[in-house]
Amino acid sequence: MALNTLKVQTENQKVNLPILEEKKVLLLIKREDRIHPLISGNKYRKLKYNIKKAKIAQYGTLLTFGGAFSNHIIATACAAHENGLRSVGIIRGEELTFKWKENPTLLKATELGMQLKFVSRKDYRNKHSPEFIEKLKAEFGCVYILPEGGTNDLAIKGCEEILIDKDKSFNIICSSVGTGGTIAGIINSKAREQRVIGFPALKGDFLKEDICKFATNDQWNLQKDYHFGGYGKVTLELINFINNFKKETQIPLDPIYTGKMMFGILDMIKKDKFAERTKILAIHTGGLQGIAGMNTILKKKKLPLINI
Ligand SMILES: *Cc1c(COP(=O)(O)O)cnc(C)c1O
Numbered sequence: 001m002a003l004n005t006l007k008v009q010t011e012n013q014k015v016n017l018p019i020l021e022e023k024k025v026l027l028l029i030k031r032e033d034r035i036h037p038l039i040s041g042n043k044y045r046k047l048k049y050n051i052k053k054a055k056i057a058q059y060g061t062l063l064t065f066g067g068a069f070s071n072h073i074i075a076t077a078c079a080a081h082e083n084g085l086r087s088v089g090i091i092r093g094e095e096l097t098f099k100w101k102e103n104p105t106l107l108k109a110t111e112l113g114m115q116l117k118f119v120s121r122k123d124y125r126n127k128h129s130p131e132f133i134e135k136l137k138a139e140f141g142c143v144y145i146l147p148e149g150g151t152n153d154l155a156i157k158g159c160e161e162i163l164i165d166k167d168k169s170f171n172i173i174c175s176s177v178g179t180g181g182t183i184a185g186i187i188n189s190k191a192r193e194q195r196v197i198g199f200p201a202l203k204g205d206f207l208k209e210d211i212c213k214f215a216t217n218d219q220w221n222l223q224k225d226y227h228f229g230g231y232g233k234v235t236l237e238l239i240n241f242i243n244n245f246k247k248e249t250q251i252p253l254d255p256i257y258t259g260k261m262m263f264g265i266l267d268m269i270k271k272d273k274f275a276e277r278t279k280i281l282a283i284h285t286g287g288l289q290g291i292a293g294m295n296t297i298l299k300k301k302k303l304p305l306i307n308i
Helices: 020-025 042-056 072-080 094-098 104-111 123-126 130-140 153-158 165-169 179-187 207-214 238-249 258-270 290-300
Strands: 012-014 026-031 061-066 086-092 114-119 172-177 195-200 220-222 277-285
Touching: 020 258, 042 061, 042 072, 042 153, 042 179, 061 072, 061 130, 061 207, 072 086, 072 104, 072 114, 086 104, 086 123, 094 104, 104 114, 104 290, 130 179, 153 179, 153 207, 172 258, 179 207, 195 258, 207 220, 220 277, 238 258, 258 277
Parallel strands: 026 277, 061 086, 086 114, 172 195, 172 277, 195 220
Antiparallel strands: 012 026
16 A cells, blocks of 8 residues: 555446346446455545554554454554554454454454454444543554544545546446445545435435535435345345346455445336436445455355355
8 A cells, every 4th residue: 555656546347237238328337446455445545644644643553443344444454554553453342352363354454463452332332432532542552543434534535536537427426335434535526517326335314414524515315225234234135136246247246335336226227217328437445355254154144155
């Protein structure tokens, strides 16, 4: 993760599927997943200016928060490692204390030097409270703190670099939504006539407000029908969709974010929500590292696995 390079640009790949020809809709996918195998997609964008700031201010350690399969945790561990910083991960779930080595994301994070601290779900819920932060500072010293999911002003500045000049030809930009930081950056950097559609990966009505805090215009909306039961939840229908999409297009999707977004986009196209000749750009925000962890869960549930 070289920080002093020019702005990273990723390729837009055309998606070829019969339904797109039938409905005369053009769909391309911006392969942000190819930025880095572990600091993938939007996590690179969100970390870039934070790492720069941490280094300039001479912090030695990044500290952040996440669940057991978090793309943000692994990305932070890897970005810290590549930039000569230490890292601490505050992980939700005390029960993981003795079995984290079975978790591919956490195992890899520790191999990259991240120190893990497991906390109860109750403590985790209060993680951004001043008291909890003071405790962490007492334990880990002077640390640069990134919020859960990595969303802050500098993260949004980084996400404003996802779209580039040549993307102005699209009518619609689609993105998956977790905390809303990524879509806020996209909204702020889109061309005037473009519209942004977000596909939340979780249930709940708080996202709109969170995005409004950072967004500088209102030409966007959320499609809330594609969370598949909530954050981290998957169904047989979603797994089959991801595997078929990969077989037909050679494009891999992750089950937490991009799989749900792409399912939603194609479902809307099927239902004639877009006029003929609409040009859609979907952002592949990455997250492919999480497939291995999801497969360990699917195996236990005797569901089919996601093809890597
Ligand atoms: C974290 C993540 C998101 C959500 O990004 P937010 O900025 O939190 O909305 C979307 N896609 C992938 C692959 C992610 O890892």
